[in-house]
Amino acid sequence: EAGVVQxxxxxxxxxxxxxxFWCNPISGHNTLYWYLQNLGQGPELLIRYENxxxxxxxxxxxxRFSAERLKGVDSTLKIQPAELGDSxxxxxxxxxxGNTIYFxxxxxxxxx
Amino acid sequence: LAKTTQPISMDxxxxxxxxxxxxxxxxxxxxxxxxxxQFPSQGPRFIIQGYKTKVTNEVASLFIPADRKSSTLxxxxxxxxxxxxxxxxxxxxxxxxxxxxxxxLSVKP
Numbered sequence: 317e318a319g320v321v322q323x324x325x326x327x328x329x330x331x332x333x334x335x336x337f338w339c340n341p342i343s344g345h346n347t348l349y350w351y352l353q354n355l356g357q358g359p360e361l362l363i364r365y366e367n368x369x370x371x372x373x374x375x376x377x378x379x380r381f382s383a384e385r386l387k388g389v390d391s392t393l394k395i396q397p398a399e400l401g402d403s404x405x406x407x408x409x410x411x412x413x414g415n416t417i418y419f420x421x422x423x424x425x426x427x428x
Numbered sequence: 429l430a431k432t433t434q435p436i437s438m439d440x441x442x443x444x445x446x447x448x449x450x451x452x453x454x455x456x457x458x459x460x461x462x463x464x465x466q467f468p469s470q471g472p473r474f475i476i477q478g479y480k481t482k483v484t485n486e487v488a489s490l491f492i493p494a495d496r497k498s499s500t501l502x503x504x505x506x507x508x509x510x511x512x513x514x515x516x517x518x519x520x521x522x523x524x525x526x527x528x529x530x531x532x533l534s535v536k537p
Contacts, residue, residue, distance in 0.1 A: 320471075351527075358515055358527030359472065372524060407471050416462075417525060419471030 318342070320420035322408050328426045334396035337423040341389065341410030348385060349417065350376075350393050351407040359407055365391065366413070398427045432516045437532040446503040448531050450516030453497050461492060461499045462525070464515045472515060472527075476501070503533075511535045 321340040329335050341348050346367050351359035362381065364372040367388040376383065380399070385391040395402055405422040433451040440446045452461070460479050464472035476483055478490040478499070489502040503510060513530040 356529075358530055360527070361524060364524065409471070416474050416477065418474065419464075421469075422471050424469075 320408055320410050320418055322406075322420040322423050324423060325421065326424045326426075328428060329398055331400055331427050332397040334394065335398050335425060336395075337393045337406050337408075337425075339391045339393070339408030339420060341391070341408070342418055345410035345412050345418075346388070347411045347413055347417075348391050349407075349409040349411075350383060350391070351409065351419075353405040353407055353422070355404075362393070395425075398425075400427050403427045431526075432518055432528050434514075434516050434528065434531045436529060437534070439534050439536065440506055441536050442507055443505050446506050446510075446533060446535075448501045448503075448514055448516075448533070449498060450501070451498050452516070452518045455496050455518050458520055459518045460520070461490065461496075462517045462519075463488070463490065463501050464517065464527075466513045466515065466530070475514075506533075506535045508535050508537065 323338050348365040350362040352362050353359040361375055363376045363383050365385045368385050381395055383393045403426050405424050407419055407422045409417050409419040411417040460477055462477040463475045465475050466472040476485055476488050476490045478492050480492050483490045491500045511534055513532050515527050515530040517525045519525055
């Protein structure tokens with residue numbers, strides 16, 4: 317069974333440029349999460365979806381970050397414009413409601 | 429959500445048993461205790477989850493005392509490949525997970 321798939325794996329962009337990350341959750345998982353992980357720290361939740369509905373986006377910086385999960389499967393996280401402080405790992409995770417949460421390998425962003 | 433406290437780092441040698449204890453004094457009645465392992469350049473990987481007493485799988489054991497205010501992850505006979513960061517989390521099963529800084533385990537030959 318395929319795990320959570322994320323792309324791109326690595327991305328380097330200049331500040332003020334836009335960037336987008338894509339996530340394909342485990343088949344059948346209705347809950348999808350985006351986490352941000354800074355170096356040396358644990359992951360922090362940005363947004364959680366139940367199917368196509370964002371049920372918790374309280375930690376998402378909405379001035380520059382946006383996310384969507386239009387058909388309740390794949391999801392995209394966008395940053396526009398990117399800032400130097402956005403350099404981090406963006407982790408996608410999924411779960412079947414009420415069960416174990418599985419993470420992808422992450423998308424590593426470097427803003428220069 | 430209950431806050432967790434765990435040691436920042438631990439050292440061990442190959443073949444030893446490693447026990448990592450996590451404190452969660454404010455755990456709620458419906459909360460589960462979950463442990464994740466994370467290697468550099470990878471996403472966190474689920475290790476084990478429990479509610480009370482003892483849970484064991486092919487990778488680890490989880491010991492939870494009756495008051496559930498702490499838990500201990502036990503890794504039997506660690507190898508170099510067990511060097512990683514281990515996170516203890518408390519929350520509703522399948523719900524929001526709040527990560528702390530984790531415990532950086534270093535296994536030496």
